[in-house]
Amino acid sequence: MNSPKSATVVEVGPRDGFQMEKRFIETDTKIEIINALIKSGIKRIEATSFISPRAIPQMRDASEVVNKILRPKDVFIEALVPNPKGGEDAAQARVDGMRIFLSASESHNRKNVNRTIEESLSGFKEIMRIAEKAGIPVAADIAVAFGCPFEGDISLDRLHRIADRMLELGVRGITLGDTTGMATPLIVRKTCESLLKAYPGLALGIHLHNTRGIGLVNVYEALSLGLTNFESSVAGLGGCPFAPGATGNVCTEDMVYLFHELGIQTGIDLSELIKVARKVEQVIGRPLPGQVMKAGARLDLHSFAIG
Amino acid sequence: MNSPKSATVVEVGPRDGFQMEKRFIETDTKIEIINALIKSGIKRIEATSFISPRAIPQMRDASEVVNKILRPKDVFIEALVPNPKGGEDAAQARVDGMRIFLSASESHNRKNVNRTIEESLSGFKEIMRIAEKAGIPVAADIAVAFGCPFEGDISLDRLHRIADRMLELGVRGITLGDTTGMATPLIVRKTCESLLKAYPGLALGIHLHNTRGIGLVNVYEALSLGLTNFESSVAGLGGCPFAPGATGNVCTEDMVYLFHELGIQTGIDLSELIKVARKVEQVIGRPLPGQVMKAGARLDLHSFAIG
Numbered sequence: 305m306n307s308p309k310s311a312t313v314v315e316v317g318p319r320d321g322f323q324m325e326k327r328f329i330e331t332d333t334k335i336e337i338i339n340a341l342i343k344s345g346i347k348r349i350e351a352t353s354f355i356s357p358r359a360i361p362q363m364r365d366a367s368e369v370v371n372k373i374l375r376p377k378d379v380f381i382e383a384l385v386p387n388p389k390g391g392e393d394a395a396q397a398r399v400d401g402m403r404i405f406l407s408a409s410e411s412h413n414r415k416n417v418n419r420t421i422e423e424s425l426s427g428f429k430e431i432m433r434i435a436e437k438a439g440i441p442v443a444a445d446i447a448v449a450f451g452c453p454f455e456g457d458i459s460l461d462r463l464h465r466i467a468d469r470m471l472e473l474g475v476r477g478i479t480l481g482d483t484t485g486m487a488t489p490l491i492v493r494k495t496c497e498s499l500l501k502a503y504p505g506l507a508l509g510i511h512l513h514n515t516r517g518i519g520l521v522n523v524y525e526a527l528s529l530g531l532t533n534f535e536s537s538v539a540g541l542g543g544c545p546f547a548p549g550a551t552g553n554v555c556t557e558d559m560v561y562l563f564h565e566l567g568i569q570t571g572i573d574l575s576e577l578i579k580v581a582r583k584v585e586q587v588i589g590r591p592l593p594g595q596v597m598k599a600g601a602r603l604d605l606h607s608f609a610i611g
Numbered sequence: 612m613n614s615p616k617s618a619t620v621v622e623v624g625p626r627d628g629f630q631m632e633k634r635f636i637e638t639d640t641k642i643e644i645i646n647a648l649i650k651s652g653i654k655r656i657e658a659t660s661f662i663s664p665r666a667i668p669q670m671r672d673a674s675e676v677v678n679k680i681l682r683p684k685d686v687f688i689e690a691l692v693p694n695p696k697g698g699e700d701a702a703q704a705r706v707d708g709m710r711i712f713l714s715a716s717e718s719h720n721r722k723n724v725n726r727t728i729e730e731s732l733s734g735f736k737e738i739m740r741i742a743e744k745a746g747i748p749v750a751a752d753i754a755v756a757f758g759c760p761f762e763g764d765i766s767l768d769r770l771h772r773i774a775d776r777m778l779e780l781g782v783r784g785i786t787l788g789d790t791t792g793m794a795t796p797l798i799v800r801k802t803c804e805s806l807l808k809a810y811p812g813l814a815l816g817i818h819l820h821n822t823r824g825i826g827l828v829n830v831y832e833a834l835s836l837g838l839t840n841f842e843s844s845v846a847g848l849g850g851c852p853f854a855p856g857a858t859g860n861v862c863t864e865d866m867v868y869l870f871h872e873l874g875i876q877t878g879i880d881l882s883e884l885i886k887v888a889r890k891v892e893q894v895i896g897r898p899l900p901g902q903v904m905k906a907g908a909r910l911d912l913h914s915f916a917i918g
Contacts, residue, residue: 411915454915486909488872489831516909517865517902518872520824521831524796546913547906549898558824565795565825591856595792595824599854602793602823606853608718608761 307527310569314479314509314535315341315556316350317584318369319384321541323353323362324552325588331365331372333587338373340580341538345572346556348380350403350535354390370397382443386417391431395438402435404428404475405445408463409452412483416447425469432473444475445511450495451486453546460498467499467506477507479535482522484546485515489525496529509533512554514593515544519554520562527568534559539581540593555594557581561601574601614834617876621786621816621842622648622863623657624891625676626691628848630660630669631859632895638672638679640894645680647887648845652879653863655687657710657842661697677704689750693724698738702745709742711735711782712752715770716759719790723754732776739780751782752818757802758793760853767805774806774813784814786842789829791853792822796832803836816840819861821900822851826861827869834875841866846888847900862901864888868908881908 318338322329338351351373357364370381382401385391394402406424407413413421435442446466451457467478480495492510499508510531512522523534537553544550557577563570574596581597625645629636645658658680664671677688689708690701701709713731714720720728742749753773758764774785787802799817806815817838819829830841844860851857864884870877881903888904 415915451909453913456910456912485906488869488909490873515902515906516868517862518827518869520828521869524828524831544906550905551902555824561823562795562825562828566797595822595858598857599792599822599851602758602795603763605763606760608722 306530307566307568308530308532311527311532311534311563312348313346313556313560313570313572314348314350314533315346315538316511316535316553317537317539317541317556319350319353319363320553321537323360324542325362328362329587331368334365334369335372337580337584337587338369340583341577342374342376342379344576344580345570346577347378347571348382350382350384351399353384353386354393354397355384355386356389367393367397370399385431387427388430388434391434395434395440399440402431402440402442403445404431404442405447406466407447407452407483408449408458408466409455411454412448412452415454421466425473428473436474441476442474443477443479443507443509444470445479445481446470447481447483448486449480450482450491451484453484453486460495463495463499464502467503471503477509477533479509479511479533481511482513484544485513485519485550487512487522488518489521492522492525493529496526496531500529507533509535511535513544514540514551514554515547519551520559523554523559523562527566538577538594539584539597541584541588551593555596557594557596561596565602613837614873614875615837615839618834618839618841618870619655620653620863620867620877620879621655621657621840622653622845623818623842623860624844624846624848624863626657626660626670627860628844630667631849632669635669636894638675641672641676642679644887644891644894645676647890648884649681649683649686651883651887652877653884654685654878655689657689657691658706660691660693661700661704662691662693663696674700674704677706692738694734695737695741698741702741702747706747709738709747709749710752711738711749712754713773714754714759714790715756715765715773716762718761719755719759722761728773732780735780743781748783749781750784750786750814750816751777752786752788753777754788754790755793756787757789757798758791760791760793767802770802770806771809774810778810784816784840786816786818786840788818789820791851792820792826792857794819794829795825796828799829799832800836803833803838807836814840816842818842820851821847821858821861822854826858827866830861830866830869834873845884845901846891846895846904848891848895858900862903864901864903868903872909
């Protein structure tokens with residue numbers, strides 16, 4: 305396989321995972337988990353969302369979290385920013401990067417942020433202005449990029465049009481999100497090849513879900529295309545809003561296990577990361593989908609004792 | 612990807628999954644599930660094990676199950692046969708195929724059947740004689756072929772020596788088992804390439820586990836090597852004896868979903884298979900690892916209704 309020598313793992317659990325939890329996770333616990341993730345060697349973390357506390361109460365401590373976590377120079381802390389108010393707060397908290405987002409389908413964008421795609425794109429201008437003034441780079445997430453649960457397949461033409469507009473706005477990178485787990489290896493290949501061809505040098509990230517069990521197959525396919533930027537969630541935190549009991553984000557430590565077994569460097573200490581995943585499962589208080597945290601790494605051998 | 616146009620799914624849940632259940636599953640329920648699997652289009656099923664009822668009480672109805680299930684001509688019903696007594700019973704029940712098994716490591720073989728590998732191989736001669744007399748083909752399973760939980764990596768040399776002996780005995784095919792989920796894409800590639808080169812035309816099957824989350828990545832790798840014989844378990848039935856809570860067999864309907872999305876034909880009706888998986892989960896009475904049965908197939912779209 306034509307896979308890269310190293311890959312960047314972007315941990316999204318503290319934002320994408322925690323925001324689905326109804327019970328408030330104490331700010332100190334969030335900080336402890338993010339710090340442990342950093343200590344395990346993760347270099348890029350989506351730490352929180354600067355969203356209205358009325359919309360998502362779980363994220364009401366966004367500023368405090370960003371202010372109190374470790375901020376080593378080689379770790380890039382990002383936050384989701386849904387609107388100019390969030391942009392101001394994120395700039396104030398001195399995040400390393402802001403993330404703006406919209407959906408590739410009108411139905412999902414309407415459902416998610418109650419706007420048309422055009423309204424979302426217009427709204428980004430003010431966020432970009434705030435970020436530029438603060439000297440903070442902005443990256444863009446395109447949700448349901450590999451399929452929409454309401455509309456089905458997403459045309460390449462539509463993705464190109466959205467990417468064009470995002471790049472015109474001045475984003476530094478684009479991440480394709482498989483929000484409800486509709487990506488397949490063939491669709492990942494077709495989509496990523498098309499975008500990489502149209503935008504040579506684009507920092508193209510991918511955010512895959514394991515909703516239908518093939519999240520890591522899609523990761524494997526994306527690796528073979530040369531992608532090096534992979535979003536995932538520790539312990540597999542986060543679910544799927546349309547399928548109770550179904551898995552959401554690809555699990556970070558399972559993905560890191562795969563990378564290491566393929567000889568792809570991540571800079572992450574897998575055994576430390578497994579400890580964080582087990583801690584996260586304790587905090588959440590129910591079984592989470594991560595597999596490696598249950599089974600241990602490959603050569604954690606068992607002693608042999610007859611009967 | 613250089614993948615095959617079609618693949619054979621070998622369903623092992625009724626044997627490999629059920630045998631781990633402590634509570635006895637009623638014979639009629641077993642029959643109902645196997646029949647539903649057949650009706651969904653699965654053409655090869657490991658239906659039971661002709662093992663001592665003292666060793667595995669769950670399999671005490673082996674003969675009755677084989678006698679009472681549907682037996683369409685195009686469906687191949689197999690049973691595990693651990694010893695000559697099991698061979699006689701399996702012959703009596705007129706299975707379409709017998710399966711003999713040993714482990715690639717001495718420690719695992721000792722733990723599993725309390726024999727050396729050499730003792731296992733000797734014991735197979737009598738089973739082969741019984742099967743030949745009954746005109747029933749025999750296939751061989753090599754457990755822990757991609758790694759042993761006690762000994763670690765398995766050398767290719769060892770696998771070749773075991774395969775040599777199995778083929779000398781007259782088996783019609785060999786299946787490599789990833790009994791505790793230690794396979795990785797690189798190991799799958801190295802191992803399968805080596806065996807296919809040494810034994811051109813060998814009917815090489817693969818039995819992968821999802822214990823460390825990469826079961827379907829390994830399936831995907833094996834497909835790219837041209838393998839067409841894949842064992843799996845409906846709903847992901849079966850666990851890992853060394854890791855409580857960890858997943859065992861690759862899930863059949865998730866694998867079939869992957870195959871279909873890759874354009875690989877299986878002859879299976881996925882929506883019918885999902886119904887069987889949900890039924891199996893009800894029978895077992897706890898959540899099982901299958902993902903597609905929770906999320907539905909890719910284009911089972913949701914209706915759009917604003918909040």
